[in-house]
Amino acid sequence: MLITVARYSLPYEAHLARARLEAEDIPAFVMDEHTINMQWLYSNALGGVRLQVPQGFEADAAAVLAENREPDLEDLEPTSSTRCPYCGSCDTHYHQIGRRCAFLVFLGIQFPLFPVRAGIRCESCGQISETENNPG
Template sequence: MSWVTVARYSLPFEAHMARARLDSEGIESMVVDEHTIGMQWLFSDAMGGVRLQVDEALEDRARAILDEDRSDLVDESLAPGQASRDCGDIPPLSRLADTRRRKGFFLAFLFWFIGS
């Protein structure tokens, strides 16, 4: 079995959410580098984040599942007459991590560290 990376995340819990989604579809997957980043989260962007990997033969199917927009299921899960949940836009799991804020924090930390 040859493993390939189908998605990268900044935080381990994001990768585990995506892994649970793949597992629910019968696709075996594994989360890589979660412990390294859990111990030293500043390395996340430098290492390419926490990686979600699947068997190479299932790569296209896994990517398609992660790219699905399932936000419409939130309203379907409500009981009749129950007020709608306003969750805003729920992105697909493949684009869950927004690393822009983390990169800004890392740069600010780096400049502070160099200046002191």
């Protein structure tokens, strides 16, 4: 007999939890996923996508699903290695240079004439600069 240990709105959430349980050698099954995939509006009416385990595994499954694994992911998250050339900060993120001009030209003549280049935006000083690996 299968016992429902968790309910999810979307099938991918249930599959992530199923994979976590199976990594701990707990057999798990996802129920109603195809119904929700076909008619996602039925998710709340059906009680969502159910994650079920065999009887006897429900306590172990509940303990595994209750674990907070967020600190493990934070340790694996890569930090930006690109430094801002203006202030030296590593608090940067990807930014496309020239995208706005290309969009405006596209609206005007239906063809983008300006190339879009890769760059970085510094969150500390707000400066935008090209990355070093840009050709030309």
